[in-house]
Amino acid sequence: MEQTEFTTVDTHTGGEPTRIVLNGIEADTLTGATVRERRDRFKATADGVRQLLMQEPRGHADMFGAVPVPTDRADLGVFFMDTDGYLDMCGHGLIGVVTALVERGELPESPELTVETPAGLVDVTVEIADGVVRRVAFENVDSYVCETVPVEQDGVPVEARIVYAGNYFAVVDADSLGVTLDSEDATQCIDPALDLRRAVNDAAPEDPVTGAPATVSAVELTASGDGDRSCVVFADGSVDRSPCGTGTCARLTLHHVDGDLAVGERVEVTGPVGSAFEGYISDTSVDNGITVTSPVVSGTAHITGEHTFYRTDDDTLGSFTLA
Ligand code: PYC
Numbered sequence: 492m493e494q495t496e497f498t499t500v501d502t503h504t505g506g507e508p509t510r511i512v513l514n515g516i517e518a519d520t521l522t523g524a525t526v527r528e529r530r531d532r533f534k535a536t537a538d539g540v541r542q543l544l545m546q547e548p549r550g551h552a553d554m555f556g557a558v559p560v561p562t563d564r565a566d567l568g569v570f571f572m573d574t575d576g577y578l579d580m581c582g583h584g585l586i587g588v589v590t591a592l593v594e595r596g597e598l599p600e601s602p603e604l605t606v607e608t609p610a611g612l613v614d615v616t617v618e619i620a621d622g623v624v625r626r627v628a629f630e631n632v633d634s635y636v637c638e639t640v641p642v643e644q645d646g647v648p649v650e651a652r653i654v655y656a657g658n659y660f661a662v663v664d665a666d667s668l669g670v671t672l673d674s675e676d677a678t679q680c681i682d683p684a685l686d687l688r689r690a691v692n693d694a695a696p697e698d699p700v701t702g703a704p705a706t707v708s709a710v711e712l713t714a715s716g717d718g719d720r721s722c723v724v725f726a727d728g729s730v731d732r733s734p735c736g737t738g739t740c741a742r743l744t745l746h747h748v749d750g751d752l753a754v755g756e757r758v759e760v761t762g763p764v765g766s767a768f769e770g771y772i773s774d775t776s777v778d779n780g781i782t783v784t785s786p787v788v789s790g791t792a793h794i795t796g797e798h799t800f801y802r803t804d805d806d807t808l809g810s811f812t813l814a
Contacts, residue, residue, distance in 0.1 A: 493804045497544060499556075500595065502587035504792040505733030505766030509587035510544055510556040515800075521560055527579075527609040529560045530570035534577060539810075545574045546810040549800050553729045557584045559592065565605040565612055567598060574812055575726035578708060580610035580657025582629060582736010582768070582788050589615055590624040590792040608632075610657040616789075628789035630773060631737065632657050634744045635783045637698055637705045642690040644668060644683065651687060651710075653696045656740035656786065659705045661691045665712040665722070672714040677722050677730050677763035684710035684724035699781050711738045719760045727812065733790065734762035739770050740786035747772045748782050766790075 497515030501508060520537035523529035533540075545554045555573050562568030569588050571581040585606060592598040600622075604615045611632040618626040637653040640661070649668060651661040665672050668683040688710050696705040709725035721742060723735035731738070739760045746752035754772050761767045770788040777783065 495802045497540070497800045499544065499798045499800065500591045501795045501798065502591050502792045503732075503795055504583035504586045504590075504736075505762060505768065505790055506764040507583045507731050507733035508553070508555055508795070509584045509792070510550065510554060510798075511588055511591055512540075512544060512556065512558045516540055516558065521558075525564075526560055526562055526568040526570055526607045529568070530558075530577060530609050533558065533570070541572045541577075542810040543802060544800060545572060546812050548808070549810065550574065552727075552812060553732070555581070555584060555729070557581070557588045559588065562607040565607040566601075567592065567604065568607045570609050573726040573729060575729075577609075578658050578725070580608050580613070580632060580737050582631070582657075582739065583731065583733040583790065583792075585613065585615070585629050585736065586627040586790050587792040589617060589627045591794050593617055593619065593624050594622065594794060608657070624792070626789050626791050628787055629736070630785055630787045631740045633778075633783045634740050634786050635700060635778075635781050636744060636748050638696055640691050640694045640696055642687065642694065644686060644690065649687065651691050652745060653691065653705050653707060654741035654744055655698060655700075655705065656744060657737045658709055659696075659698075659707045660709050660711050660723075660738055660741040661687060661707045662711045662713060662741055662745060663687060665714050668712065670712060672712065672720045672722055672763070680712050680722045681724055681728045681730060684712060685728055700778050700783070709735070709738060711735065711741060713742065719758060720762075721760055722763045730763060732762060732764045733766055734760040734768045736768060736788050736790065739768045739788045743770050743772055743786045743788075744784045747775065747784055
């Protein structure tokens with residue numbers, strides 16, 4: 492009987508998991524000149540590994556993962572995956588990966604690191620005390636508001652604001668979708684968010700900076716008042732337990748463009764299980780008349796365990812998601 496093994500270290504960032512694959516992926520499925528190319532090669536040749544480690548029975552419907560890869564442009568290369576596919580950038584995942592690799596001695600105990608992601612280079616600041624990573628901050632890739640897409644949901648007009656923050660987000664007021672972020676049941680956000688994503692992507696939004704399609708991968712439901720709260724739904728209906736790192740960048744960018752957040756002013760955003768990220772806009776510029784921001788977001792992650800996963804060739808069930 493043939494057996495394949497994968498080793499991972501798992502973290503959570505504000506409650507949101509990241510399964511970091513350390514060993515077991517064949518090197519020839521990760522080749523490429525950039526992290527994006529390496530991710531694309533993995534996607535084309537080894538997507539079954541993603542399914543095996545993200546989906547049931549080894550993962551679960553809300554599992555998230557990261558694959559560290561070599562790079563000569565930064566201290567670390569990493570790409571991100573979920574139960575349904577891949578994201579170009581992930582804030583909670585980045586915080587988890589940096590925390591785990593620094594604490595395990597696989598990244599230097601340096602307060603300043605650079606990370607290459609499929610979305611581009613990201614600067615990271617690490618607060619370490621007694622060998623424990625207390626906090627990780629990342630300055631995201633350039634972020635900007637793309638457009639507002641009016642859609643109808645259950646006959647009610649809804650305005651979705653499309654923001655690029657390493658991934659394309661549709662940001663929408665939770666009330667306008669008829670859901671409340673006060674409820675302890677965040678699963679009520681899933682169907683309205685997926686319907687909204689479908690409607691927005693049917694409208695084919697465009698990226699005003701690159702001219703490429705601004706295909707939305709995640710929906711951020713927001714509420715304000717008693718502080719900024721958010722619930723981000725992505726993949727096939729996964730709910731981010733954290734406030735979502737790139738989602739927080741999208742939120743900060745909107746606040747800045749709306750005139751509600753000055754450069755350097757700090758904001759805290761709270762996610763569905765009560766964990767918070769802090770962020771601010773460190774700098775801005777203008778590209779083609781579009782305000783472009785450099786959002787910085789910080790949070791804390793913890794290692795939850797290490798795993799060796801097996802797949803034997805007589806295990807015919809493989810991996811699955813419930814429809
Ligand atoms: O933290 O950026 C994030 C993220 C994206 C999707 C899930 N988490």
